[in-house]
Amino acid sequence: MNSVRKALLVLETVADLQPVGVSELATHLKQPKSSVQRALETLHEAGWIRAAAGERTRWELAFRAGRLARKAGSHFGLREAALPIMEKLRRETQETVHLAVLDDMEIVLVERLESPHAVRHVEPLGGRAPVLVTATGKAMLSRMSDADVARIYAVAAGAASQAVAAADAPALPDLLAELATARAQGYATTASWRDGVFATGAAIVGSDGRPIAAISISTPSVRAGEEARTQHAEMIVSAARSISEHLV
Template sequence: MTETNTKSGGSSLSKALTILKEVCCTNTPLRFADLVERSELPKATTHRILSTLTEEGLVRLDDHSQLYHPGYGLLELAHKAWSTLDIRDIAADQMRELWKETGETIHLAVLDRGDVIYIDKLESQKSLRLFSAVGKKGPVYCTGVGKALAAFLPEAQLQEIIATQSFIKHTETTLNSEEKLREDLIRIRKSGISLDLQEHEEGIQCAASTIFNYRNEPIAALSITAPAFRVDEDRFLHFQQRIKEACAEISSRMGAQPLTENQD
């Protein structure tokens, strides 16, 4: 392809995207004349682009009103895109930023029926031996990532998961009853932050938060994990803020809408 053709192709693509964005992002459907005016493109160019977008199913024209709407082909493309996304890839840069900033262990986990399973992990730059490993499972009721995911589940699904929990008391601070767990889940829903205060492993604490998909469903959780002896109150509060920010950024990439404050 020559340089001229490359520029022409790029220019054509840019024009088509301009038209498509106008159709999809407007609050009210637009007529042909509106699109010509908004895009500042010649009528012939606008007509050619709209014809192509309509043929591809990305735009549809209401014959009665002569208004342009987003096409159903966009839904098919979106479905295929979402189905091939790997949360590990989407979260990778945020995990690395947290790891570089804190020097502590960063976990990414998802639900697997009544457990959480760690699907990615960046090891602490300092000496630290933890229960977790990629592919290993952990209990929901006493891990930061587990509670972060459970907090935003529909009640029916949450009840199923709670029914599978052993509520074994691993440490003095383990939440060893459904009542205590539910109290903590209410706090997590309000704050957006899940804490493991040495509940699963003695001397180990973590701050976790939830990653949501485009349906605002909890699909994963991210955490910063560190030994309690080297994390004072101010540093732990910083961890909580940063993990919440990181999860919000990843959720945004997944198409999630921001949660309202004090959601319960």
């Protein structure tokens, strides 16, 4: 069982850091390089990861991981309901559209439609990200009670993952104030999770008003002027509402 847990941890870390080499993985996980290498070989043989292009051996998720992410997103018809609306959003904005769900204290990307622009931002399918600092994560948190947010915050901030530390997660009072604004306006934004990227996210909710997932528009900051931000905010709120209505 320990070897299974270790392999799954390596798989999740590859998703977070891809493309990534064995030395970087071992340092990130604080595990012996030989142990991480064995896990990588097992995952590669099983078809979960593949070698990325380049002279050095660096690993990334394989298509099997993407299929698993899509299956997770299909729960309760989420992916089927979201895809047509995501496609319309991508066509009208010409930017990348992401669909994510909450898994424990992180978000997991379950679908994406890429921008046709040469300069664009794309997250890996199946990739995980901190709930406290991403547009999709904050959009989902904004539809929860302050008590639930505080509970999630205590665990997520207590984990002190490198990803959260690098993104400079806000203090809880600041986060609650930001979520109150997001709740009132119907969307959340972030420019701190990925350098040079501005994202706008809105929650997809069930009949009880609780968040099921979230969608976001991700655009390079050079194209995220005030007019584009206003337009994206209006469109993402409408899109999330439409998906939610399809799920009821």
